[in-house]
Amino acid sequence: MAELTDMASLAFENLQTALEELQVADRELRQQNEQLAEAQIELEKERGRYQELFDFAPDGYITSDPLGVVQEANRSASQMLNVAQQELVHKPLAVLVAADDRRLFRTQLSQIAGAGRLDDWELRLLPREREPFTASISLAAVRSSGGTLVGLRWLLRDISARKRAEEELRQAVETLRRQSERLRLMHEIDRAVLTTRSSRDIAQDAVRRLCRLLGCALTCVIMFDFERDEAERVALATTIDSDLLVGQRMPLDDFRIQPEHEHGQLYVVRDLRSLSDPPTMLRALTAEGMRSLVSAPLMIQGQLIGALNLTDDGQGLLEADKLDAVREVADSLSVALQDARLLKELHERGEQLADLSHRLLEAQESERRSIAHELHDEAGQRLTALLAGLGLLERQSAPSPAVLAQIENLKALTSGIMEKLHRFAVHLRPVALDYLGLSAALQQLAESYAGDGLALDFVAHGLGEHERFAAGLEITVYRLVQEALTNVVRHAQASRAGVLLERRSDSLIVIVEDNGVGFDPTMAAKPNSMGLFGMRERMELLGGRLEIESTPGAGATVIAEIPLITPQPSF
Numbered sequence: 001m002a003e004l005t006d007m008a009s010l011a012f013e014n015l016q017t018a019l020e021e022l023q024v025a026d027r028e029l030r031q032q033n034e035q036l037a038e039a040q041i042e043l044e045k046e047r048g049r050y051q052e053l054f055d056f057a058p059d060g061y062i063t064s065d066p067l068g069v070v071q072e073a074n075r076s077a078s079q080m081l082n083v084a085q086q087e088l089v090h091k092p093l094a095v096l097v098a099a100d101d102r103r104l105f106r107t108q109l110s111q112i113a114g115a116g117r118l119d120d121w122e123l124r125l126l127p128r129e130r131e132p133f134t135a136s137i138s139l140a141a142v143r144s145s146g147g148t149l150v151g152l153r154w155l156l157r158d159i160s161a162r163k164r165a166e167e168e169l170r171q172a173v174e175t176l177r178r179q180s181e182r183l184r185l186m187h188e189i190d191r192a193v194l195t196t197r198s199s200r201d202i203a204q205d206a207v208r209r210l211c212r213l214l215g216c217a218l219t220c221v222i223m224f225d226f227e228r229d230e231a232e233r234v235a236l237a238t239t240i241d242s243d244l245l246v247g248q249r250m251p252l253d254d255f256r257i258q259p260e261h262e263h264g265q266l267y268v269v270r271d272l273r274s275l276s277d278p279p280t281m282l283r284a285l286t287a288e289g290m291r292s293l294v295s296a297p298l299m300i301q302g303q304l305i306g307a308l309n310l311t312d313d314g315q316g317l318l319e320a321d322k323l324d325a326v327r328e329v330a331d332s333l334s335v336a337l338q339d340a341r342l343l344k345e346l347h348e349r350g351e352q353l354a355d356l357s358h359r360l361l362e363a364q365e366s367e368r369r370s371i372a373h374e375l376h377d378e379a380g381q382r383l384t385a386l387l388a389g390l391g392l393l394e395r396q397s398a399p400s401p402a403v404l405a406q407i408e409n410l411k412a413l414t415s416g417i418m419e420k421l422h423r424f425a426v427h428l429r430p431v432a433l434d435y436l437g438l439s440a441a442l443q444q445l446a447e448s449y450a451g452d453g454l455a456l457d458f459v460a461h462g463l464g465e466h467e468r469f470a471a472g473l474e475i476t477v478y479r480l481v482q483e484a485l486t487n488v489v490r491h492a493q494a495s496r497a498g499v500l501l502e503r504r505s506d507s508l509i510v511i512v513e514d515n516g517v518g519f520d521p522t523m524a525a526k527p528n529s530m531g532l533f534g535m536r537e538r539m540e541l542l543g544g545r546l547e548i549e550s551t552p553g554a555g556a557t558v559i560a561e562i563p564l565i566t567p568q569p570s571f
Contacts, residue, residue: 060135060156063142066149068093068109080135080158082127093154098124098132108139113149116141122159133160175321181213182325199337203235204246206333207308211237214322216312217290218242221298221333222255223306231255234306242288254280261297261304266323269293270315289313294323296330300338308333430478438474439463439501442481446499449485455496456485462503469508473562476538477501477510480546483535484512484558492516492556506565513557518550535560 060077064070073088081088081096097105101123108118118139124132136159142151203221211219221235233248256279260267272278272286272293282293290311298306308330310317317323391411433441439460446458468474481499488497494516502509539546542562550556 060154060158062088062093062154062156064093064152064154066113066152068152071151077154077156080127080156081125082130096125096127098126100124108137112139112141112152125156133158134163135159178213178321178325181209182328184209199341200234202336203333204237206329206336207235207237210308210310210325210329211239214310214317214325216310216317218244218285218288218309218311220244220309221306222309223298224252224255224257224304226252231306240288244284244288250281255307256281257304257307258295261295261307264297264299264302266327267293267295267297268318268323270318272311285311291315292317294318294326296326298330298334298337300334305334305337433474433478437466437468438477439467441474441478442499442501445478445482445485449489449497453495454489457496457498458501459498460501463501467503469564473508473542473564476535476542477508477560477562479538480510480535480558480560481512488512488514488516488556491519494555503564506563508562508564510560510562511557513555515555518552518554518556520552521548521550 057074057076060080061074062070062077063072070088070091070093073085075085078085078088083091083096094102094105104121105123108121112118118137120136120138123135123137125135126132136157138155140153140155141149142153144150207219207221210216217240218236218238220233220237222231223234224231229252231250231252231254233244233246233250236242236244236246238244258267269275269282269292271291272282273291275282278286285293290313292312292315294310294317296308297304298308308326310326317326430441430444442460443458446456450456485497485499488494492514494514497512497514497516500509500511502511536546539560539562544560544562547559548556549559
């Protein structure tokens with residue numbers, strides 16, 4: 001009995017202990033349940049925040065299985081694809097990809113298992129009832145703890161606005177490039193005019209650059225000759241094999257001027273094959289495979305002088321900016337061709353004036369030579385005879401002292417007239433220049449101006465003994481020195497002057513200088529300063545140059561340089 005009592009007591013104690021432990025475990029379990037409930041609440045809060053971030057993210061987010069079947073999509077993806085979020089679930093993404101990009105989509109999808117991540121590849125997506133757009137796709141693989149691919153995360157960005165901006169920027173850059181090319185082309189045409197190139201050279205350069213700028217197959221310039229009823233192709237640039245040639249002439253009917261040409265407008269043909277009765281020239285272009293034509297009139301003061309033609313095997317020429325370029329080039333080319341024609345006429349008239357000046361100088365020198373000969377031979381001989389007669393009269397008669405004095409006066413007067421006639425004849429045409437050469441003639445000229453308070457030196461360098469030059473060169477240099485020394489004597493009030501004649505390998509240098517009062521060189525450059533102005537003209541006829549250096553109060557220097565390699569006129 002006692003044993004039973006002890007066992008019951010021990011069992012009771014054990015039961016009590018177990019009950020206490022159970023109570024403790026219950027309290028701990030309650031605490032754990034409370035903590036788990038709190039954790040569940042926090043987890044739901046975090047899930048809510050994640051869902052908000054997921055749903056309201058500005059980019060499209062999609063989760064899918066490894067085959068690309070949508071499991072979840074956020075609002076941005078739904079709006080981007082114009083499909084409700086619930087409808088996207090279980091939908092294969094491939095059906096939302098443009099047909100042309102589906103092969104790329106499948107290729108990328110097959111590579112994700114090995115790559116793990118693919119960033120920023122572009123696809124064209126097909127939203128419901130909207131135009132396709134370009135999206136930037138980033139793709140990441142989702143793996144299980146064992147490394148098995150269990151899903152995919154997709155990031156979608158609509159970059160259509162960026163693509164449009166890039167395209168607009170590209171077009172703007174292209175437009176600027178074309179405008180720059182057009183401006184450069186205009187500049188080249190203007191520069192060609194300034195360099196006095198021929199109208200054919202200007203036209204050829206223009207069509208070559210325009211053909212390259214616009215990318216057309218053939219560009220040419222046709223000039224009209226209404227007096228002969230002809231048209232001539234004066235310039236041609238082509239990127240194809242063509243039978244057309246520069247210089248080809250054709251009847252105007254073969255070109256057939258259009259009303260648009262006469263009104264200063266572009267004549268545009270979209271398809272040459274559509275013309276029912278094309279002129280010969282357009283039939284030839286059609287036979288060479290050309291399809292479109294742009295023909296711009298070349299107008300001068302409202303008068304049609306030609307046409308700038310551009311043709312191509314497509315219709316790229318018909319773009320608005322290219323048509324504007326054709327108009328600008330045609331306008332600029334018209335002015336350039338007119339300027340070139342006027343410059344050519346001016347050059348021809350300049351040559352005619354130079355030839356006339358040459359002939360006048362020749363006639364002048366010939367007349368001077370003739371007058372000098374008459375003064376020296378005829379008048380000189382008669383005065384010599386008069387002087388001899390006065391001497392004979394003095395010896396054969398016994399004149400009174402008064403008559404004798406009168407005879408002496410007449411002899412002195414006759415001698416003075418003879419000396420003045422001799423100087424005048426030398427001034428008109430120095431005999432030494434014809435028989436002794438330039439150096440000796442200048443030596444005599446310098447000696448004739450020396451005296452009356454003027455010391456004058458003449459120095460010659462580099463000239464061979466009795467070396468001669470072309471007659472025109474010698475007389476021009478002589479007249480230059482003569483004019484310069486005359487100015488020294490008349491205006492310079494100089495006490496010393498010098499003349500230098502120097503022969504170099506390919507030129508002749510002449511320098512006349514003095515220590516007089518000087519003058520303003522700009523006044524001597526004016527046409528009303530006839531002496532030096534005439535010398536400038538003579539220098540230009542010889543291809544030489546004339547420089548005048550002077551400062552008031554510091555003397556003057558006249559420098560002339562004449563090339564010896566240029567054929568010289570005779571004068």
